Amino acid sequence: MIVDTHCHLADAKFRDDVEAVIARATDAGVVQIISVGAIGAIENDLMTVEIAERHKNIFAAVGVHPHDAKDCTPDRIAQLRDLAASKKVVAIGESGLDFHYMHSPPEAQEASLRAHLALAAELDLPIVIHCRDAEHRLVEIVRETGIPARGGVIHCFTGDANAAREFLALGFCISFSGIITFKNAGAIREAAAIVPDDRVMVETDSPYLAPDPYRGKRNEPAYVMRTLEMLANLRRVDAATLGAQVIANAARVFRLVGIGD
Template identity: 90%
Template sequence: MSTVVDTHCHLADAKFHDDVEDVIGRASDAGVAQIISVGAIGPIECDRLTVAIAERHENIFAAVGVHPHDAKDCTAERIAQLRDLAASKKVVAVGESGLDFHYMHSPPDAQEASLRAHLALAAELELPIVIHCRDAEHRLVEIVRETGMPRRGGVIHCFTGDATAAREFLALGFCISFSGIITFKNSTPIREAALIVPDDRVMVETDAPYLAPEPYRGKRNEPAYVMRTLEMLANLRRVDVAALGAQVIANAARVFRLPLPPKRP
């Protein structure tokens, strides 16, 4: 049976409040050896719940941050709260932060200030950073070049760019994570980018409860469905599914300093 890590989902999201333990169980049954659950949705309570869920489960880890949509709320006090939460041994990354010039739920200057604050926090805590980027690849690259990459590196989550953007992110030292979008018929630029990412920089994720892959598109996503994305990515890259899953596990272990999960019988 193939195994893999869901490197980005949101277990504290309200859509999981009624059955999060069942969701976690289904993921394990499907071959998801580890999960990185990301807070960064709305108020700080989401990050606190994310850490609490991770602390209850040996194979779940957490990232804490302020989403670009909420960047207008990223005050010095909020960064201090994230710093305190990161004291938990289960917090393995800062984020997701970044830029979203598609929806513009926060002004660009607020998004850029928040991104710089997260980059500084990641550097201070010696943690990798998880980046959200939508219609803002060029500006994000500029800011990271100006500010400097955290020593521990980072991940472009839910990559939605093209091969040119992928090359720029790779040149900065980022890993690139692919979501269920890669299973959509209109994802040709993303699929082309997936072919140029080196083996040691590739990751997969669900971004659950959002962006369910085919054949679940339009339904609530959950970590178990990351196997569909893994299968599509392996098919595109013409590699064995189990081998790619093992590579993703190794990459996540290196970047997030996760313990290697026990091998399934």
């Protein structure tokens, strides 16, 4: 069994068959899913919460992706605060910094990140962080503001072992996606081997970043098993044991309802 700690079930790529996608995940042993809004307009977050509220073992995170940080106004933060009143919302995000694509100016990304950190602290929720080519600046900002009391997760980690150590020192968990199955992901695989047991998570980030042998196809939560197997191999542990550890870590950080409760 495993939990997919980060996917996007409200994405347009799932619009026609989201229920079938969820059923396949269940059949594959995915016992809990955290679906993240954040991408695009607030309607994406609304749909994300609605999907979570229809399914016992699906939970939601709401936020503004750093790509859209230019649209992160005080009104948008207020809308996220209202959405987070749902008992199925377990995190704020994904927020963060993406200095690779720069779809929003750096100053807008930093302002949005600070607003999300403040909202997570206010609501006593963990924060989900996206970081691409911006590890140093992200660490600086979190050192200034402090990590929310409930902690947070660096999702879809793409840094090296040194970056992992810095994030761990701040108190973050680190989540690995299907990227660790890619041939050119040696530095990420090295980092995956050093994260402590109680800080490691796995995810799909679906419908993006399908792991080998599905690379190039639409990703979906069922494929998290492939990432779990690779991560277990890197850490020299049994996949079932690691899966149970990830479930425990997600339950602790996101305050997830127990399986079968």
